[in-house]
Amino acid sequence: MNSLTRLSVFYVAIYLGTGVSLPYISIFLRDRGMSGAAIGLILAIPMLARPFTGPALAVWADGFTLRRTPMVLLALGAALGYAALLIAPGALGLAVAWLVGQTLLSTVSPLVDVIALRRARAEGFNYGLPRGTGSAAFVVANLVMGFVLTVAAPNIIAIWIATAALLTALAAAVFVPPERVHAEGARPVGAERWKGLSTLMRDRTFVLALLTAGLIQGAHAFYYGFSTIIWREQGISNVLIGCLWGVGVAAEVAFMWFLEPWRRKVGPEKLMILGAAAAMVRWIAYAFTPPLWLLFPLQALHALTFAASFLASLRLIEKLTPPASASAAQAINSALSMGFVLGLATMFSGRLFDAFGPHGYWAMAGMAALGLAGAIALNRRTGHVQMS
Numbered sequence: 317m318n319s320l321t322r323l324s325v326f327y328v329a330i331y332l333g334t335g336v337s338l339p340y341i342s343i344f345l346r347d348r349g350m351s352g353a354a355i356g357l358i359l360a361i362p363m364l365a366r367p368f369t370g371p372a373l374a375v376w377a378d379g380f381t382l383r384r385t386p387m388v389l390l391a392l393g394a395a396l397g398y399a400a401l402l403i404a405p406g407a408l409g410l411a412v413a414w415l416v417g418q419t420l421l422s423t424v425s426p427l428v429d430v431i432a433l434r435r436a437r438a439e440g441f442n443y444g445l446p447r448g449t450g451s452a453a454f455v456v457a458n459l460v461m462g463f464v465l466t467v468a469a470p471n472i473i474a475i476w477i478a479t480a481a482l483l484t485a486l487a488a489a490v491f492v493p494p495e496r497v498h499a500e501g502a503r504p505v506g507a508e509r510w511k512g513l514s515t516l517m518r519d520r521t522f523v524l525a526l527l528t529a530g531l532i533q534g535a536h537a538f539y540y541g542f543s544t545i546i547w548r549e550q551g552i553s554n555v556l557i558g559c560l561w562g563v564g565v566a567a568e569v570a571f572m573w574f575l576e577p578w579r580r581k582v583g584p585e586k587l588m589i590l591g592a593a594a595a596m597v598r599w600i601a602y603a604f605t606p607p608l609w610l611l612f613p614l615q616a617l618h619a620l621t622f623a624a625s626f627l628a629s630l631r632l633i634e635k636l637t638p639p640a641s642a643s644a645a646q647a648i649n650s651a652l653s654m655g656f657v658l659g660l661a662t663m664f665s666g667r668l669f670d671a672f673g674p675h676g677y678w679a680m681a682g683m684a685a686l687g688l689a690g691a692i693a694l695n696r697r698t699g700h701v702q703m704s
Contacts, residue, residue, distance in 0.1 A: 327450025356666015363659025462558025
């Protein structure tokens with residue numbers, strides 16, 4: 317079995333869980349009696365912790381011989397955390413269970429991204445193919461859960477994501493290529509790995525790339541946390557809500573599968589600008605509570621607001637990082653863009669939702685505007701250097 321197929325299977329496993337946890341965990345927490353503020357805080361805690369947990373776990377992962385070994389252990393731990401949601405007592409118990417599950421599973425993605433990016437370059441396939449296959453699994457999972465929730469209690473959400481984490485551990489052990497962390501077989505001591513991390517954080521262009529990606533991805537916080545609740549309050553059914561999420565991710569998949577030549581021609585810096593500009597348009601439109609027919613084309617903008625900026629950030633971080641620090645660099649990127657910045661925005665999104673309802677999207681438009689300014693500055697610094 318070639319690397320493309322192996323990695324595609326693994327991405328399917330991990331996104332079968334994300335396709336349910338991301339759109340529907342707020343429904344589970346709402347069913348457990350949590351307010352908007354409490355939901356925002358519970359969802360935000362692992363993201364806020366990720367700048368510390370992400371790099372620490374990445375440095376720990378770099379101490380293994382094979383990259384897939386820590387991925388198996390992390391996914392198993394995540395499954396236990398998600399399963400604990402079913403018995404967690406009150407807000408504190410739910411917060412701890414969610415912290416464990418999300419912290420461990422969120423570290424798996426940047427680790428496999430390092431493998432996928434390297435294999436894609438060495439074997440000549442498009443990284444977007446396996447990653448996009450995972451996104452396709454996301455669509456299937458959220459559509460299926462939309463139907464399941466019409467007949468099952470919200471507890472099925474926690475059961476699903478715990479099971480998916482177990483499948484992720486199995487897929488990591490069986491399908492992820494046995495790539496060595498260090499090609500020469502030597503494993504640097506922990507102090508040396510932390511030194512490389514410190515060097516990265518002193519690079520101003522690297523930090524600017526991190527912050528820019530963080531602002532653009534962080535501007536999705538209100539959408540991730542509360543769009544499902546808002547659409548439900550508009551009278552949109554669970555099935556149609558699943559379809560809306562599906563359209564967004566389907567657009568993401570199409571971008572990753574079919575626009576690779578165009579992406580290479582445009583370059584990561586300009587892609588980041590495009591993603592930020594699309595995010596401003598999208599969140600301003602959502603603040604006006606658009607009707608169902610308009611939500612579908614707006615959801616298609618996910619191809620730019622998420623996919624374009626995500627791929628751009630991966631390529632930029634790879635471009636700005638020495639190979640020996642690749643895992644740590646991508647973990648830091650994930651820790652900020654899908655971690656700390658997104659976590660802060662999610663925490664405040666809960667209060668925005670309680671106070672302003674859909675108008676909380678205005679704050680997300682403001683974040684996207686800051687991301688656009690950062691992307692323009694980044695293009696001036698690095699855009700003259702070509703990268704495939």
